[in-house]
Structures are given as structure tokens and as C-alpha cells.
Amino acid sequence: MVEFSTEVVNTIVSAAALLGAGFAMIAGIGPGIGQGFAAGKAVESVARDPEARGNIITTMLLGQAVAESTGIYSLVIALYLIFVVFGV
Secondary structure (H helix, E strand, C coil), rough: CCCCCHHHHHHHHHHHHHHHHHHHHHHCHHHHHHHHHHHHCCCCCHHHHHHHHHHHHHHHHHHHHHHHHHHHHHHHHHHHHHHCCCCC
């Protein structure tokens, strides 16, 4: 069995934490694309039926809030990995 010094183990854990934080922030791409798509479709819907503007905007904002929660979760995980695991 190969034994590593604590310095090597800490370096590997720190590198893995920063790599994981980077991967977690990639998850922010999805909500951005989804929210842009939802906003575009809402504008199209309002253009077709201006009288339903209030209902369309309310539904769009609710959907965007739900979509944004995944981006916020990924940000929290990335910050945890950087500040707690990596120890900045």
C-alpha cells in the first residue's frame, strides 16, 4: 500500500474541491438558458394576447424563480467547496 504524506493528501483534496466548485458553477448555465427561453416565450404570448399579460408574467416569474433555485444551489455548493473544504 502506498502512503502519502499529509501535505500531498491536502493538496489533492484542495485540487478536487476547486475542480468540484468549477463543475458546480457549470450548473449555472442551465438556469440562464431556461430563463431566457421562458422570457422569450412570455413575450410571444403577450404579443398574441395582450389582455392576459398579468397572468403570463406571474406564471413566468414563478417558473423563473423555480429555475433559479438550481443555480443558487450550485453557487452555495461551490462556495462551500472553496471556503470550507479548500480553506481560503
